[in-house]
Amino acid sequence: MEKIKYPVYDYIKFIWKKKLLLIGFTILCMVIGAALSYIKPTVYTSTALVFTGNGNNEKLSKPRLITDTYKDELPEDLSGSLDVKIAEPFQITLSLSGSDKKTVESNTKKVAEQYTNDLIERFNVQFEVQKNYKNSLEGALKKTEEAISEYNQLIQEASDEYKLLHYNEVLFNKEETAEKYRSDLNEAEYDLALAETPELMDVTTNQSSNNLLRNALLAGAFGFQLMLVLLVLWKYIINARRALSQRQ
Incomplete structure (x- = not known):
């Protein structure tokens, strides 16, 4: 078997x-x-948190573009470690890693400050344009309202039926234009009220375990x-x- x-x-x-x-x-x-x-060896990672403000800036809101723009400003041994991420809406983090804590911290702060200053410069330009636009709307609205007042006076004084019809038509168009100016002005004032300046919020450094x-x-x-x-x-x-x- x-x-x-x-x-x-x-x-x-x-x-x-x-x-x-x-x-x-x-x-x-x-x-x-x-x-x-x-x-x-111990690795130190320094991270800067930047509030980007609510301005419109495509170049300074995309992580890849930010990395390409600022990595050349860093020492060669740190440029490759630059890591840019969108933390939350209107918040960007910039991180650097290296073996020397002081070098990592100083360069992180340097690139974050430069990035923040560029954001502020762009924000100020947009804010000034928006403010000028608001002022232009106020001026246009004032002139239109003055014209409306004048045509109301002309209508009251007009005796000719043809002129009366013409004044009413012009007045109707002026009132429509004035309403549009008021709407645009309210929107411009709202945008200016909500405008927030970019700011470097914080820089923290962590040590690898x-x-x-x-x-x-x-x-x-x-x-x-x-x-x-x-x-x-x-x-x-x-x-x-x-x-x-x-x-x-």
Whole structure:
């Protein structure tokens, strides 16, 4: 009668016999992972939060365009780490990372201030244009209202039916124009009231953690899996040699 074989059980039994080797190698890898955590240099990340204001500026509101514009202003070893993100509506963060805390902080502040100043310059131009537009609307509305008053007077004094009809038609057009000016003026005043100047809100610096526990666990998991594969391969080689010797 042919002997029943249980290959999976045979492999598990072999691995169990070598459990000390498996555990020992796993612990060794965990120790190595923990040691490497202390060797890894500390990285400092400085982040500036900028309120962009509510002006319209396509070039200074797109992260990719902001990066391309300001990275050349930074030292070569930091320019590649410039990271620009939209934190929230009207909020942009600019981050730099490096091994020297003072250098990272100073350059982050420098590029954030330059970015903020460019935003303010653009905002002031738009604000001035909007203010001039409001003033123009006020002037146009005043002239139109004066014209309306004049035509009301002419209508009261007119005796000719043709002139009366003409004055009424002109007056109707002037009143429509005045209404449009009032609507545009209200909108312009509303926009000016809501205008907010860009501002550098804050600059913070964080230090990278050595992730001791995380690195030790990852190294241990890697070591366990590697030794498991090696033990399975070891048992396979033993079985293969035994099978060859039995054939001979």
